[in-house]
Amino acid sequence: MRARVSEERVLPGAGVAGTPLLRLDGVRKQFGDEVVLDRVDLEVRGGALVGVVGGPGAGKTTLTSIAAGLLPPDDGVMWLFGEDLWDGPGLVRSAVALVPDDEPVVDRRSCHDVLVCAGMAHGLSRVAAERRSTLLLSVCELTGAADLPAYRCTAGQRLLLRLATALLGERRLLVLDDPFAGVDAWALGVVRAVLGEFTASGGGVLCAVRSSERIAAWCDRVVEPFRGSGCAFDSNTR
Numbered sequence: 001m002r003a004r005v006s007e008e009r010v011l012p013g014a015g016v017a018g019t020p021l022l023r024l025d026g027v028r029k030q031f032g033d034e035v036v037l038d039r040v041d042l043e044v045r046g047g048a049l050v051g052v053v054g055g056p057g058a059g060k061t062t063l064t065s066i067a068a069g070l071l072p073p074d075d076g077v078m079w080l081f082g083e084d085l086w087d088g089p090g091l092v093r094s095a096v097a098l099v100p101d102d103e104p105v106v107d108r109r110s111c112h113d114v115l116v117c118a119g120m121a122h123g124l125s126r127v128a129a130e131r132r133s134t135l136l137l138s139v140c141e142l143t144g145a146a147d148l149p150a151y152r153c154t155a156g157q158r159l160l161l162r163l164a165t166a167l168l169g170e171r172r173l174l175v176l177d178d179p180f181a182g183v184d185a186w187a188l189g190v191v192r193a194v195l196g197e198f199t200a201s202g203g204g205v206l207c208a209v210r211s212s213e214r215i216a217a218w219c220d221r222v223v224e225p226f227r228g229s230g231c232a233f234d235s236n237t238r
């Protein structure tokens with residue numbers, strides 16, 4: 001039976017629903033002459049799943065990289081858990097994780113070993129990493145694939161492994177970048193269940209997709225911030 005995402009210390013102190021977790025105020029990002037993000041306002045509160053929709057090249061990876069604290073905006077302010085991320089100590093960064101988009105995997109390690117090594121890289125002891133990995137494999141319904149080499153996983157299993165890796169740390173905000181290419185209905189259902197439990201525990205989710213078709217029903221709000229019209233303060237009314 002699948003473990004619950006809120007079990008044990010997977011989501012310690014995930015937060016209180018309605019608490020602002022992420023807020024972008026007038027964020028701008030430019031590469032050379034290309035303005036990718038222009039005055040983007042966006043908010044994700046605890047308990048909310050916000051979808052961001054943009055076509056190929058619209059700026060989803062740029063936006064999610066900024067939201068995950070991995071790329072500084074050129075202008076505007078990024079608030080993470082109430083802190084101006086790029087004008088403060090930045091310690092809050094560890095409470096947000098990016099689930100990147102899919103890419104070819106050549107890793108011959110098993111799913112279990114990928115997770116354990118990532119856990120140890122996060123500073124967990126071997127024993128703690130083993131324990132956490134076993135729990136997360138169950139949460140993400142990958143227990144049956146624990147010994148499967150990562151390169152032999154389906155797109156859906158790879159996404160679930162990336163999600164499990166993101167949950168190794170003590171997260172309050174998950175940011176997903178265009179994660180659903182090639183993902184089967186079963187894996188999509190598991191992702192939905194895991195994210196649902198994460199938000200029910202007070203965590204927040206920002207999910208960027210090319211089309212809202214697959215996730216519209218899950219989201220508290222779906223926004224398109226890439227055409228200058230983007231104002232995305234979520235009402236958190238679910």
Ligand SMILES: Nc1ncnc2c1ncn2[C@@H]1O[C@H](COP(=O)(O)OP(=O)(O)OP(=O)(O)O)[C@@H](O)[C@H]1O
Nearest residue numbers: 031034036054055056057058059060061062063178
């Ligand atoms: N580091 C960079 N240097 C120069 N240009 C960049 C850089 N990162 C992104 N871009 C450009 O910014 C634009 C938006 O790219 P981005 O990857 O954010 O879009 P995307 O919506 O994620 O695209 P896709 O759906 O194809 O993955 C593209 O024109 C891209 O070439």
